[in-house]
Amino acid sequence: MNERAPAQDCRGPSAHRGKMAGRPKKFDMEQALDAFVDVFWTKGYQGTSVDDLQNAAGIKRGSFYAAFGCKDDVFNSVLEKYWNEATALGLKQMDAEADPLKAVAALVRHVGIFMTKNTPRGCLLLTSSGALLNEKGDGDNPVRARMNTLERRIHDALTRESGLGNEAKAREVTAFALACLLGLNALARNGQDHGKILAAANHAADCIENSPD
Amino acid sequence: MNERAPAQDCRGPSAHRGKMAGRPKKFDMEQALDAFVDVFWTKGYQGTSVDDLQNAAGIKRGSFYAAFGCKDDVFNSVLEKYWNEATALGLKQMDAEADPLKAVAALVRHVGIFMTKNTPRGCLLLTSSGALLNEKGDGDNPVRARMNTLERRIHDALTRESGLGNEAKAREVTAFALACLLGLNALARNGQDHGKILAAANHAADCIENSPD
DNA sequence: TTAATTTTTGACTACTCAGTACAGAATGCC
DNA sequence: GGCATTCTGTACTGAGTAGTCAAAAATTAA
Incomplete structure (x- = not known):
């Protein structure tokens, strides 16, 4: 069990356009979530690994955890x-x-x-x-x-x-x-x-x- | 994928009593299989590890593979x-x-x-x-x-x-x-x-x- | 007693997985 | 430009996994 906060800021390219400091996200949160739905749907909860999710959305480990939290949060x-x-x-x-x-x-x-x-x-x-x-x-x-x-x-x-x-x-x-x-x-x-x-x-x-x- | 033969001799304590050479099995094949049924039943196919099966039957790794083959064979x-x-x-x-x-x-x-x-x-x-x-x-x-x-x-x-x-x-x-x-x-x-x-x-x-x- | 045979045992390899850490890149703000 | 902020990429930890192997132990046969 992991108690980290799932990083609920959700700005990213798709969020409201009030520009903020910091390097911009390379991916779209909603698109990524769609990809996650797809993976869980086809592979099942137990069958999908965090790597599967990352690959499906084209996101690397660090960014993934920062943006979406752990596997259960994503699910x-x-x-x-x-x-x-x-x-x-x-x-x-x-x-x-x-x-x-x-x-x-x-x-x-x-x-x-x-x-x-x-x-x-x-x-x-x-x-x-x-x-x-x-x-x-x-x-x-x-x-x-x-x-x-x-x-x-x-x-x-x-x-x-x-x-x-x-x-x-x-x-x-x-x-x-x-x-x-x-x-x-x-x-x-x-x-x-x-x-x-x-x-x-x-x-x-x-x-x-x-x-x- | 593993192509080994699942060791189908099955003598052990419960088999026919014509004594044979070699160290005798410490466990009963049928009892072990019952334990395996129980584990798969409660934990599901994906959820059970080979360790789970071994622990349930009280069998160590080598003996397990020699007697029952790989996880799929057991299943x-x-x-x-x-x-x-x-x-x-x-x-x-x-x-x-x-x-x-x-x-x-x-x-x-x-x-x-x-x-x-x-x-x-x-x-x-x-x-x-x-x-x-x-x-x-x-x-x-x-x-x-x-x-x-x-x-x-x-x-x-x-x-x-x-x-x-x-x-x-x-x-x-x-x-x-x-x-x-x-x-x-x-x-x-x-x-x-x-x-x-x-x-x-x-x-x-x-x-x-x-x-x- | 000795040889043959079979099982036990635990160490070992090689791999996958979830999650963390951190240096560096890219941006906005001043 | 300088700084704070945020994201990226990768390496790392630690735990779990499947399956192999060889030496030691227990038994029967000769």
């Missing part, structure tokens, strides 16, 4: 960026649908498409959740926290205003939907082809929409 | 042992059921129980499949091969004698069932409690049994 930043983008794409579809079961079904359907687009990478968040367990034990971690958020969002979608009165069923569907998302992701990462994943996603969505009581 | 042995045991427990339940959809539902229900028993470890096979992708790329690997076998078994269960006439539906349900299994596993490894996992498994099984056409 947190990457997760934040990815989570925001993935949320924007996926969860909003769920919130737009009025009928609770249809809303969750829409989420699952969208995730199917999302996974298909990115085979065999699947979803960075869902994939990392398993890997972090091996690395850090089952304590709190940034992935787990976001998984809980995701779960809460699904549960909320099921129980808001016009929602399911039956709390037990809401919980069951929530757990099932979560399992479907994780399952579709695992399917994608197992190299299943587009057709199969989409079929499974559609089937899952249909199942949720026609949920048995 | 293959572990996978074989685990697969046989998991198959004996899980797939036979599926084969015992005549109705195709009920058979697959039975498998999913059983997996739910299995995952619950082993939280937060889940299933060694399903868990490793994602990790190996990061490590080895998407080429052939021993996990992938067994995943394909699993998929084929599910598809067979759906299409044997009295089975579904509709091939498209069979494929859809197969992919969905696989997604459910992987999803339940991921759920378990995300630290979800017993109740949630069982609920999700039951819901999934119900969905499969009442599969929409």
Whole structure:
């Protein structure tokens, strides 16, 4: 564990143009972060080394640590960026649908498409959740926290205003939907082809929409 | 990559009692293998070092390599042992059921129980499949091969004698069932409690049994 | 007792990794 | 120009890793 501050100044070429003293950065923080997302996404948390990150962004050791902090700091930043983008794409579809079961079904359907687009990478968040367990034990971690958020969002979608009165069923569907998302992701990462994943996603969505009581 | 032979003689204390020359083994091959299963199961493929394996079995470096070969050899042995045991427990339940959809539902229900028993470890096979992708790329690997076998078994269960006439539906349900299994596993490894996992498994099984056409 | 055989043991090589340290380069400000 | 500031590049530390090797120990066979 390392307690250094991750150097949150973030001026660099892309930051606001009020010129400041000192040698200017040769790289763009945002572009570098994009590259980091890519590396973690394809290689997984455990599989990426700091060298991988540096090479991907074309940054040498010293600059890297000064600008981004340690590996875990970078991973947190990457997760934040990815989570925001993935949320924007996926969860909003769920919130737009009025009928609770249809809303969750829409989420699952969208995730199917999302996974298909990115085979065999699947979803960075869902994939990392398993890997972090091996690395850090089952304590709190940034992935787990976001998984809980995701779960809460699904549960909320099921129980808001016009929602399911039956709390037990809401919980069951929530757990099932979560399992479907994780399952579709695992399917994608197992190299299943587009057709199969989409079929499974559609089937899952249909199942949720026609949920048995 | 290392091409040494994994020393497949396997006499040791537990083998047949025709005494042979040479210093006797101090450890039992089967017990050691059990310990290896345990380590890979809790730490994952990437997360376990050869030292971990040696410590778990109380074997020193040289002896380890002489008896079991390299890390990948050990992993293959572990996978074989685990697969046989998991198959004996899980797939036979599926084969015992005549109705195709009920058979697959039975498998999913059983997996739910299995995952619950082993939280937060889940299933060694399903868990490793994602990790190996990061490590080895998407080429052939021993996990992938067994995943394909699993998929084929599910598809067979759906299409044997009295089975579904509709091939498209069979494929859809197969992919969905696989997604459910992987999803339940991921759920378990995300630290979800017993109740949630069982609920999700039951819901999934119900969905499969009442599969929409 | 001696030879043959096999395992044990610990040292050894060679490599990768995360993170630190520091001299020097490039800039803005005065 | 001179100075403070910030970034770059590289070398370094220390820990971990996989796998090899040869000498010592334990056993059976002759």
